[in-house]
Amino acid sequence: MTTTSTATPVDLGAPLSIDDLRRAAEPTTVLVGPAVRDRVDRGREFLRTVLADDGRPVYGAKTGFGALVGYAGRAEEADQCDNTLAHLGAGQGPDLPADIARATLLVRAWSLAQGVSGVSAHVLDGLAAMFATTFVPAIPKYGSVGASGDLIPLAYATQALRGRGHAYVDGERLPADEALRRVGLTPLTLDGRDALALVNGTSVTTAATALALASVRASHRAVQDLTCLLADVLGCDPGFLDARLITAYGHAGANAVADRMRATLAGTAPSGDRPLQEPYSIRCSPQLLGAAEDALRYVDGIVAADLAGVSDNPLFFPGDDLVAHGGNFFGQPAAFAADVLAMVTASVGNLAERQLDLLVDPTRNTGLPPMLAAGPGQQHGLQGVQLATTAFVAEIRRCAVPASTQSLPTNLHNQDVVPFGIQAALRAHDLAELLRLLCGSLALGLRQAVHVGGRRPTAPACAALVDTLAGAIPPVDPDRPLDADVRLAADLVTGSGNRVPTRS
Structure with missing residues (x-):
């Protein structure tokens, strides 16, 4: 069931603001305009050209993930999607607040809408349809280190959009397939590149x-x-x-x-x-x-x-015939900023x-x-x-130790330095509520x-x-x-x- 919103629509072709993220907590109209669709389609066509060239490697589309990049991925695109997402189902802890979960997906949608991620246009259409409803993916709080994107939490969000895992509708936690049916949404169909693009960014960190x-x-x-x-x-x-x-x-x-x-x-x-x-x-x-x-x-x-x-990683630049592999999924700036917020x-x-x-x-x-x-x-x-205020201040002080200085190597030392931006961001979000009180x-x-x-x-x-x-x-x-x-x-x-x- 789609809920009509009278608020100003969020246009994925325009700059994204904090006010947009706050509005996304409620049913909101998200526009995927012709200019956005055109650049996404061009990026997708370029990806198809690159994938057809056996001599051009593309991380995550032709390969395994993380430390297993040296091994071939699955041959079928649907299988590669499952390969991407299934192993990331390792999160734990309470679910993220609804405002963070929905703001996260708006940040992700805006990044994908820039046309350099190689995603299918129907991914943006599916996200836009979700924002018009009260659907909220159930995303566990713990699991990301804020590098290679917020992989584990974003995988849960993506799986919920596919009808797997759990989600909330009007505050009720349900199996995700039932939640999608209740609000009239169709499960997203993804290939390997779509799946990786949805998880390979620090959107939880940025949103929080x-x-x-x-x-x-x-x-x-x-x-x-x-x-x-x-x-x-x-x-x-x-x-x-x-x-x-x-x-x-x-x-x-x-x-x-x-x-x-x-x-x-x-x-x-x-x-x-x-x-x-x-x-x-x-x-x-x-x-x-x-x-x-x-x-x-x-x-x-x-x-x-x-x-x-x-x-995201990699990025696709059709005009330059370039597939750029790098580290634009590394959330160090937000990690520092969130630590400053805590101070x-x-x-x-x-x-x-x-x-x-x-x-x-x-x-x-x-x-x-x-x-x-x-x-x-x-x-x-x-x-x-x-x-009570004495207790609030004591809690803030206890939690104000910088997260961005706590780097630990992981993933067979592929991720040998990590920013822990999501820890800093979620902590800053919690402490902001204590300051408000x-x-x-x-x-x-x-x-x-x-x-x-x-x-x-x-x-x-x-x-x-x-x-x-x-x-x-x-x-x-x-x-x-x-x-x-x-x-x-x-x-x-x-x-x-x-x-x-x-x-x-």
């Missing part, structure tokens, strides 16, 4: 890194806003954002962050009750968040390049946790009650939430602070943010479980999900 970047960017903006709200609620002097001061610091990210924070705090009036110099979690926030901005700009560039590049998450998350700690401490919060409890002792305010925790604390005696913000933008939070979340008075409130607050301040938040 891109989605993690989008989430971390949203949280980074939220922490800027919440820092301004904290400063306003406490009555801090905004001088720590002075344009002359920050310009003298000399870092582009700090200037960009401070400009935005000054705009958010425009109209604030210091209370005069705060010390001359605020703790670093307030006073040094533009420097810390500015450094994060500089790092995120690096990740922006890597993700943009990955989304605009072809990840940014750790530092920005630590800042948010320290700001909440300041806010609940009566010795530093300008006399607000401990834990922001409406009746200390009889009530506990944010005490449970503050404990830290934002929600701080936001909930600031909403509660105003309820228990903190001043109403004097900057219009800060007052509007408090009103948004207060309009959706009642004060903690009396105590209640706050897990749903943290998630709702996170949605409100990060703009997650493009949906109306609820407390359910």
